[in-house]
Amino acid sequence: MDHTERSKFHRRRDRGSHDWDLIFEILDAGLVAHVGFCAADQMFVIPMTYGRDGRTLFLHGSVASRLLRELERGVQVCVTVTLIDGLVLSRSAFDHSMNYRSVVTFGQAQIVADREEKLAALRLISEHLIAGRWSEVRAPSVKELNATTVLKVSIDEASAKVRRGPPQDEESDLKHPVWAGVLPLDLKALPPIPDDNLYEGTPIPAYVLQYIARRRAAVIK
Amino acid sequence: MDHTERSKFHRRRDRGSHDWDLIFEILDAGLVAHVGFCAADQMFVIPMTYGRDGRTLFLHGSVASRLLRELERGVQVCVTVTLIDGLVLSRSAFDHSMNYRSVVTFGQAQIVADREEKLAALRLISEHLIAGRWSEVRAPSVKELNATTVLKVSIDEASAKVRRGPPQDEESDLKHPVWAGVLPLDLKALPPIPDDNLYEGTPIPAYVLQYIARRRAAVIK
Numbered sequence: 001m002d003h004t005e006r007s008k009f010h011r012r013r014d015r016g017s018h019d020w021d022l023i024f025e026i027l028d029a030g031l032v033a034h035v036g037f038c039a040a041d042q043m044f045v046i047p048m049t050y051g052r053d054g055r056t057l058f059l060h061g062s063v064a065s066r067l068l069r070e071l072e073r074g075v076q077v078c079v080t081v082t083l084i085d086g087l088v089l090s091r092s093a094f095d096h097s098m099n100y101r102s103v104v105t106f107g108q109a110q111i112v113a114d115r116e117e118k119l120a121a122l123r124l125i126s127e128h129l130i131a132g133r134w135s136e137v138r139a140p141s142v143k144e145l146n147a148t149t150v151l152k153v154s155i156d157e158a159s160a161k162v163r164r165g166p167p168q169d170e171e172s173d174l175k176h177p178v179w180a181g182v183l184p185l186d187l188k189a190l191p192p193i194p195d196d197n198l199y200e201g202t203p204i205p206a207y208v209l210q211y212i213a214r215r216r217a218a219v220i221k
Numbered sequence: 222m223d224h225t226e227r228s229k230f231h232r233r234r235d236r237g238s239h240d241w242d243l244i245f246e247i248l249d250a251g252l253v254a255h256v257g258f259c260a261a262d263q264m265f266v267i268p269m270t271y272g273r274d275g276r277t278l279f280l281h282g283s284v285a286s287r288l289l290r291e292l293e294r295g296v297q298v299c300v301t302v303t304l305i306d307g308l309v310l311s312r313s314a315f316d317h318s319m320n321y322r323s324v325v326t327f328g329q330a331q332i333v334a335d336r337e338e339k340l341a342a343l344r345l346i347s348e349h350l351i352a353g354r355w356s357e358v359r360a361p362s363v364k365e366l367n368a369t370t371v372l373k374v375s376i377d378e379a380s381a382k383v384r385r386g387p388p389q390d391e392e393s394d395l396k397h398p399v400w401a402g403v404l405p406l407d408l409k410a411l412p413p414i415p416d417d418n419l420y421e422g423t424p425i426p427a428y429v430l431q432y433i434a435r436r437r438a439a440v441i442k
Contacts, residue, residue, distance in 0.1 A: 006263050006265075031305055031319075031406075032303055032305055032319070032321070034255035034257075034266050034301055034303070035266070036255075036257035036264045036265065036266035036299070037264060038259050038264055042227050042297070042299075042327075043257045043258060043259055043264070043297055043298065043299040043327075044227075044257065044299055044325070045255050045256070045257035045266055045299045045300070045301040045325065046301070046325070047301065047303040047321065047323050049319065076263070076264055077264065078257070078263075078264040078265055078266045079266070080255055080266040080267065080268065082253055082255070082268040084252055084253055084408060086411075087350060087351055089351070089354065089358075089429070090358070091358060091359055092358055092359040092361070092365075093343065093347060093355060093358045093359065093360055093361050093365075094359075094361050094362075094365040094369070096347065096350075096354075096358070098252075098253070098270065098350075100253070100268065102268050104265070104266065104267070106263075106264075122314065126314060126317065129308060129317075129319075130308055130310070130404075133310065133317075134314060136399050137310075137311070137312060137313055137314045137317070137397070137399055138312055138313040138314065138394055138397050139314055140313070140314050140315050141315075144313075144314075144315040148315070166414070166416050166417065167416055169416075169418075173359055174418050176358070176359050177420065177423065178357050178358055178423070178426070179415070179419065179423050179424065179425050179426055179429065180415075180416040180418075180419060181413055181414050181415040181416045181419065182413065182414040182416075183351075183410055183411075183413050183414075183429065183432065183433065184410070184411040184412070184413075184414065185252075185408050185409065185410055185411070185436065186408070186409060186411060187305060187406050187407070187408055187409075188406065188407060188408075188409040189404055189405070189406055190307075190404075190405040190406070190407060191405070192402055192403065192404050192405075193387070193402050193403040193404075193405065194400070194401075194402040195387050195388055195390075195401040195402045195403075196387065197390075197395050197401075198400065198401055198402065199398065202398065202399070202400050203400065204400050205399070205400055208310070208400065208404065211404065212404065215406065
């Protein structure tokens with residue numbers, strides 16, 4: 001892959017990467033992408049759910065949305081996914097930072113018109129959000145499929161940025177008498193809230209329990 | 222405030238709001254904003270930390286960044302903040318959703334050149350990330366201030382979107398024999414990791430403990 005000017009790293013080269021394995025790992029770990037596009041000389045950045053198949057992202061929204069109508073025309077988009085991993089508390093104000101993983105992708109958005117492809121994309125997005133759910137729920141009707149817009153973004157270029165680890169204070173700041181370290185942050189699952197209309201005794205499915213376990217909240221004393 | 226075409230709601234009016242209290246509440250609860258802008262016909266969406274003072278957002282990055290150099294020219298930006306609150310698992314694939322709070326703002330980015338204003342903005346950003354930290358750490362030197370770019374975005378227009386509560390299945394789907402409900406998600410703090418070079422016995426400050434308590438991980442059995 002060629003990296004043009006837009007995805008080159010101009011600073012913090014140590015934090016930047018064009019490694020596809022890392023890029024995919026971050027994309028697969030995210031839940032919401034921020035999709036940027038220009039329409040009529042106006043910038044928009046909209047949160048959307050997504051799924052990934054190789055170097056293709058599928059984005060999901062409603063057919064009624066003005067924004068998706070703009071995207072349908074095949075505009076250039078920038079799709080960014082950011083994972084917040086923690087606050088980095090150094091001794092100096094200047095060296096404060098965040099631990100994070102982010103991916104910035106560039107591509108062109110196109111509408112998915114074919115019904116089978118649309119269904120496959122919706123399944124992909126659903127499985128990305130919570131694996132195992134799709135096969136258990138009522139599948140989309142033709143009417144529902146027609147009311148759903150799915151967009152396909154072929155990733156032309158992408159870059160990842162990652163900051164990990166402890167604060168990086170200047171040697172001369174180490175004597176500053178203040179606590180320093182990392183406050184790790186993570187998106188965690190809280191106890192599930194069953195729907196009021198649920199048939200009594202309907203069990204929580206295994207894949208939901210697995211999802212919760214994966215995002216289990218750590219206990220802080 | 223007038224709402225022009227760009228911040229009107231074309232669908233899901235029930236989820237949309239132009240209430241400033243709600244907009245501020247969401248902005249104040251977020252940690253990272255996704256900042257979108259166009260430079261040389263190319264869209265960029267970049268995660269940045271931020272702080273807020275009334276209807277002004279302050280964005281922080283490095284003076285070396287190409288992206289910030291573009292912003293310095295006074296370009297239009299769209300700054301979006303999204304909080305993920307949970308997965309909404311309905312009986313039908315179509316009615317699946319997320320609980321979330323998001324704010325989309327439109328404004329013009331300008332560089333903060335005045336040193337005092339820059340210092341005040343950095344303090345604001347720091348206090349936004351973790352209140353109480355700023356007064357305890359080593360303040361920025363003149364050299365560090367000069368190496369830091371702070372941008373000011375006056376919010377011309379903004380809108381909030383919120384989805385809360387249980388799944389909204391069609392009546393005819395309620396009989397579908399699958400668990401339905403909400404899996405709440407939240408950004409939680411994990412146990413703090415003290416820096417290796419910390420003087421032995423340096424206590425964790427009260428505001429850090431408060432921060433952790435606020436983001437305390439719930440215990441899931």
